[in-house]
Amino acid sequence: MPLEDSGSTKADWPFSRVALGALLVIVAAAAIYPIWAVKYPPLLDYPNHIASSYVLAHLHDTSLPFHAWYGADWGLYPYLTLDAVLQVMQWAVPIELAGRIYMSLAAIGLPLAMWFFLRQANRGQGAMALWALVGAHNIFFLLAFMNYYVSLSFCFLGLGLWLKWVEQPRALRWFLAMLAFTTVYFSHLVCFGFTGLAVTAYCVFSRRSVRQVLFTWAMFVPGAFCYFYSARVVEKQASVIVFLEFSEKLDNLRGIMHEYSTRLDFITLAGLGIYFVAAWYRNPEFKLNWRWIGVGAVLFAAYWATPWAYGDGSDLDVRVLPILFGIILAFARVGRRGWWLAPIALILFIARVGNITENFRAAQPELEGLAGSFPVTPMNARVLPIIQADPESEPLRHPFAHFWAYGVIRRHWFSPYLFTFAGVMPLQVKQPSYTLDGFWDLDYKETPDWKAIQEDYDYVWCYNAPQYHEGLDRIGQVAYASGKLRMYRLNALGEADPSGVR
Numbered sequence: 001m002p003l004e005d006s007g008s009t010k011a012d013w014p015f016s017r018v019a020l021g022a023l024l025v026i027v028a029a030a031a032i033y034p035i036w037a038v039k040y041p042p043l044l045d046y047p048n049h050i051a052s053s054y055v056l057a058h059l060h061d062t063s064l065p066f067h068a069w070y071g072a073d074w075g076l077y078p079y080l081t082l083d084a085v086l087q088v089m090q091w092a093v094p095i096e097l098a099g100r101i102y103m104s105l106a107a108i109g110l111p112l113a114m115w116f117f118l119r120q121a122n123r124g125q126g127a128m129a130l131w132a133l134v135g136a137h138n139i140f141f142l143l144a145f146m147n148y149y150v151s152l153s154f155c156f157l158g159l160g161l162w163l164k165w166v167e168q169p170r171a172l173r174w175f176l177a178m179l180a181f182t183t184v185y186f187s188h189l190v191c192f193g194f195t196g197l198a199v200t201a202y203c204v205f206s207r208r209s210v211r212q213v214l215f216t217w218a219m220f221v222p223g224a225f226c227y228f229y230s231a232r233v234v235e236k237q238a239s240v241i242v243f244l245e246f247s248e249k250l251d252n253l254r255g256i257m258h259e260y261s262t263r264l265d266f267i268t269l270a271g272l273g274i275y276f277v278a279a280w281y282r283n284p285e286f287k288l289n290w291r292w293i294g295v296g297a298v299l300f301a302a303y304w305a306t307p308w309a310y311g312d313g314s315d316l317d318v319r320v321l322p323i324l325f326g327i328i329l330a331f332a333r334v335g336r337r338g339w340w341l342a343p344i345a346l347i348l349f350i351a352r353v354g355n356i357t358e359n360f361r362a363a364q365p366e367l368e369g370l371a372g373s374f375p376v377t378p379m380n381a382r383v384l385p386i387i388q389a390d391p392e393s394e395p396l397r398h399p400f401a402h403f404w405a406y407g408v409i410r411r412h413w414f415s416p417y418l419f420t421f422a423g424v425m426p427l428q429v430k431q432p433s434y435t436l437d438g439f440w441d442l443d444y445k446e447t448p449d450w451k452a453i454q455e456d457y458d459y460v461w462c463y464n465a466p467q468y469h470e471g472l473d474r475i476g477q478v479a480y481a482s483g484k485l486r487m488y489r490l491n492a493l494g495e496a497d498p499s500g501v502r
Helices: 017-036 046-057 080-089 095-121 146-167 171-187 189-205 210-218 221-231 246-257 262-280 290-305 318-328 337-371 403-411 450-456 466-475
Strands: 070-072 383-387 427-429 459-463 476-482 485-490
Touching: 017 095, 017 337, 046 080, 046 095, 046 403, 046 427, 080 095, 080 146, 080 171, 095 146, 095 318, 146 171, 146 189, 146 318, 171 189, 171 221, 189 210, 189 290, 189 318, 246 262, 246 290, 246 318, 262 337, 290 318, 337 403, 383 403, 450 466, 459 466, 459 476, 466 476, 466 485
Parallel strands: 383 459
Antiparallel strands: 070 427, 459 485, 476 485
């Protein structure tokens, strides 16, 4: 059964193959440029992800200490894609290079997957697909929520393959769509759920037959089976649900186009609006695609209905916004006028890449200073990070939060704060050690047990937490300082410190 409003089958691109190839090379280079332009990509979770994968890859290396501190519990969990790919890549390249390559592939893969989806959902509208470049460096890229970020690529790949199957049902097409949706599950559970919601909504608005609906849902059965057999993440979470106030929800809608500059975010959204208005005005080729408008409405409603946090997971509602952005690009066909308006998308893409690169470079002096703490310790040191963020500062401004994890890679530190969530990720910590509750929120209100810290660790990596300097001065000495960082070498229990405290 052909798709309604399938549109022209003319080529999406009014260029020669040489010109098209040159354009693709240029935009791909621009998409990955920020990742390679600096020594330390200042992406929130990035150091922790690559350090966790590094430890996983070296658990059986008896020359390293990781086997004494950590273990692996592999299962059919969501969020395995990152670790599985990085395990393979480390056979060929060092982990820090592997991490950059992975992020680069993801930054290119997302707009390519969105383009593939739009070729099926909004045929003949190659100019509209250029807006996928604008959405490539979304908030999940900047926060280095690497599992969710890559899941978006598989989401749009799966949607495109599914649409091809809907148009011409074939066993191979069904299998490929099922495989893509299963990979979404192994990349991120929340994206898996939103993807299922999107295809179900499309089935309703396009009045698919019961048979097609059942075959569509069957594509999600392998992922659902893996979840109920092995993961059961929700059951393992504390049943704490957090809903934001209306004003906060409204403000978080910025997440659809959120990066470092609020002004540029609003300019980008205004540019998208101007694009649609200019494409509609007195354009006989302009036509709305009501089916995808209906899907967009369902996803928008899901944003408002989804809690901000459940258990250990946060930003749950915002995660639907990049998917909604891709669906918005299928709302209308603009015809040949789209190419006259294409410079709007390209200019905004370049502006956003430039802004991101500028912010990446601005973060380097501080990060270089923090990196000076690594060679201060001997190999195999036990290090406790204590990291306080400034009140009201945005998480994407916290590249220091997991920066200590480079010490795990370069000096084989033990830290209790690698990503070791049971039933979610394979790496598990088996070394019992004292921790502070404030780490994951970067906000400390507790009084530490200094004796327990002294007993379980060799060093404390203390960033922007002056309220603890007095206590740390009693159990150790500053071995390194840079900006807001103080690196303390702790006295062994029973060893006298300069003040005479034991």
